[in-house]
Amino acid sequence: MNRPPRASDVAALAGVSRSAVSRAFTDGASVAPETRDRIMAAAEELGYRVNHLARSLKEAAPSKLVALVVSDMDHSLRARLVDLLARGLVAGGFRPFLLPWSQGDDPRQLIDMMLNYNVSGAIVTSDTPPEEISHQCARFGVPLVLVNKAPVDARAARVVQDTDAAGRMAAHLLREAGCRRVLYAGQARASFTIDERRRAFEAELGALGMTLAGQVTGPSQNHAGGLIAAEQYLAARHDVDGVHCANDFLALGFIDGLRRAGLPAHDWPALVGCDDIAEAAWPAFDLTTIRQDPGLLANACLDGLADRIAHPANQPELQVLPVAAVRRATTRKTNID
Amino acid sequence: MNRPPRASDVAALAGVSRSAVSRAFTDGASVAPETRDRIMAAAEELGYRVNHLARSLKEAAPSKLVALVVSDMDHSLRARLVDLLARGLVAGGFRPFLLPWSQGDDPRQLIDMMLNYNVSGAIVTSDTPPEEISHQCARFGVPLVLVNKAPVDARAARVVQDTDAAGRMAAHLLREAGCRRVLYAGQARASFTIDERRRAFEAELGALGMTLAGQVTGPSQNHAGGLIAAEQYLAARHDVDGVHCANDFLALGFIDGLRRAGLPAHDWPALVGCDDIAEAAWPAFDLTTIRQDPGLLANACLDGLADRIAHPANQPELQVLPVAAVRRATTRKTNID
DNA sequence: CGTCGGCATGCACACGTGTGCAATGCCTTT
DNA sequence: AAAGGCATTGCACACGTGTGCATGCCGACG
Structure with missing residues (x-):
C-alpha cells in the first residue's frame, strides 16, 4: 500500500x-x-x-491559494516584485500560485484556472491585463489587487506609483541639469503608469518654461527599444539638451546606443529614466532616475489584498506610493552650464 | 446565498x-x-x-500542483527560467506553486507546504538547497527535479549544464585571445555548477600550457562582488592577460570596476564570463561568455519531471545540457599581439 | 416476436478532512 | 452523598467531486 x-x-x-x-x-x-x-x-x-486541499474543501472559506498573474518576468523590477510578493504571501499563510500571462493569451483560460482552484484572491502585475479578468473576478467575488493599472473595474483594489509626482520630478531633474529643450523617448501608448507619467512630465515642462522638442520611439520599452530610440535621436540631429526615457531599461539602451555610435560624452544630453532598477546604479550607466521602492509596492499589495479579503463589502482602496529622485551622473556630467 | x-x-x-x-x-x-x-x-x-481541489481529492493521484522552489529571483537568468517553467507547467496542465526559499529559512516549513498540498512534483532551482528537501521528497514519493545541483539524493532527477565543456571552453576562449597567464575571479566555494566549471577550467589551462596566476574573490557572485574583485585585481597589480569570472554578473561588475578605476581600455585583460545573460550582450559590456540556453534548461526540467511522474520506479535520469561559446569584444580588443 | 447489445442515467460510495452535538467520566461544590 | 460543571471523546454529517454498478430504454438482428 x-x-x-x-x-x-x-x-x-x-x-x-x-x-x-x-x-x-x-x-x-x-x-x-x-x-x-x-x-x-x-x-x-x-x-x-x-491534507490542506481536503481541509480547505471542508471549510467554506476558499483555499489559501492566491493567484499571481504576471507577465514580462524578465523585467528585473517585476521579478523582484514577484519574489517579494511570494515571500509575503507565504509568510501570511497563503500559497502563491504563479500564472504567467502574455499578450495574446486567452484570458478565459486564466480565469478558469483561478476559479477552478477556488483562490482566495489574486494580484495582477502583468502589463495591460485584459479587462475581462477584472470583471470576472468581481463577478465571482474573488478579491483582486491591480498593480500600476488603470481603474478598469471599480471593485478591484489598486496600488499605483505616484505617477504625477514622478512625471513632475523628471522635469525638475532635467531643469536642475540646466536643460531647456528636451525630448521624450518612449511609445505614444505604452502602459498605464508610463502614459500617466508622461502626461505629468509634459505638463510640468510647460510650468517650468521648458520646451518639449519632440519624441523618439523605440519598438518596445526595453533595452533593445532604447538602442533604436538612440539611433533615431542621432539620425534626426535633435537640438536638445535633455531626454526623459519611459523607463530605466529604455534609458540604458539609449545610453548604449549613444555609446555604440561613438558620440563623445560631452555631447550627450542629460538623461532621466524611471524605476531605479539595479542596473541603473552600475558604473557603466550611473543613471539619474526616479525610484519606485519594490518593498513598498509589495507591502501595499499584500495590505490591499488582506483588506479586500477581510472586508469584501468595503469600498476598494487606492494606494498611491511615493517616489524619490535619485541623482546620478547622467544629470551631472552634461555639457550644459 | x-x-x-x-x-x-x-x-x-x-x-x-x-x-x-x-x-x-x-x-x-x-x-x-x-x-x-x-x-x-x-x-x-x-x-x-x-472545483479542481475537490476533483483532485477524489482522484487518488495527487493534485496537479507542482512546487517551484526558487531563491535569488533577482538573478535575471533565474527569473527567465521561472517564467519558462511556469509557462511550460501551465501548458502541460499543471499549476505552478511558487515557494521562495532563502539561505537560513527553515527547510521543514517548505517541506510541510509541499506535502500539505499534495503536490505531484517539485522543481528546485534555488542555490544550495538543503539536502533535507531532497531526502524528504524521496521519502514521501514526491517526484523531484534538481537544476544545476549536486547529486544529494539518488532518487531525484537532475538537469545540469555541461560544466566540463563550459570550463574547458572558457580556457580555450582565453587561449584564442592570446592569453598565457590568467586569473580566476570568484569564490573558492560557490555553487555546484560554478565549482565544477572552475575545476574543468583549471585542468584545461594546464593542458593548454597556460598558467593560473591566482584568484581574486568578491564577497558574492554578482555585480557588487565583481566590483570588489576588480579592486583587488587592480590593487594586487597582477601580471596577467586574461580573467575568467565565475558568472556573467560578476564579470559585468568586474568590467565596471575597471571602468570606474579609469584603467585605459588597452590595458584591460581579456574577459570570459558564463551564462550569457541578456546584459552581457549590451554594448556597454559586449562580454564574451558561455551560453546556457534557458529554454533548453526549462524543457529539460519539464521532461525530467514528466518522466519522474510517469515512471517513478525508473532510475532517475541525469540530463547534461550543451553550452555554446559566445565570442564578443572582451576577447577581441585585448592588448595582446 | 424475442433476444441481445449499446447507450444514457441514477444510486451510492469514496476521497480526507472539520465540527456540532451528545455522551461519558471526573472533579468540585453544596 | 448528590448535583452540577467541565474537559474529553466519538458519532455523524458536511464539503464538492468522480465513477463502478445496476437499471432502463431503444434499436437491431435473427
Missing part, C-alpha cells in the same frame, strides 16, 4: 477516533495533552501530514 | 442528476448531446466552475 497515510491510519495506530486526530492538528481544539502526544507520535511514525 | 454554485445546483436547474453534471464536464464520459447542452446552459447561467 503506497498511498500517503490519512487521519484514520493515525487514529488506528494511536487507538483513538479520527476526530481526535483532526483535533490534535487543530489549534485551540480540546484534546488531552497525553492523547495529543500519542497522536503526534503515531503521526510522526507514519509520516502523516494534514 | 453567496457561496459559489456546485454541481448539484446545476443539476437541479437542468433537471438531471448530479452525476450527469459531473459527466458533462468529464471528457469521454457518456452523456447525450442534448443533455450536455442543457447542463452547459445551466452551468453558464449559474456561473458554475468545476
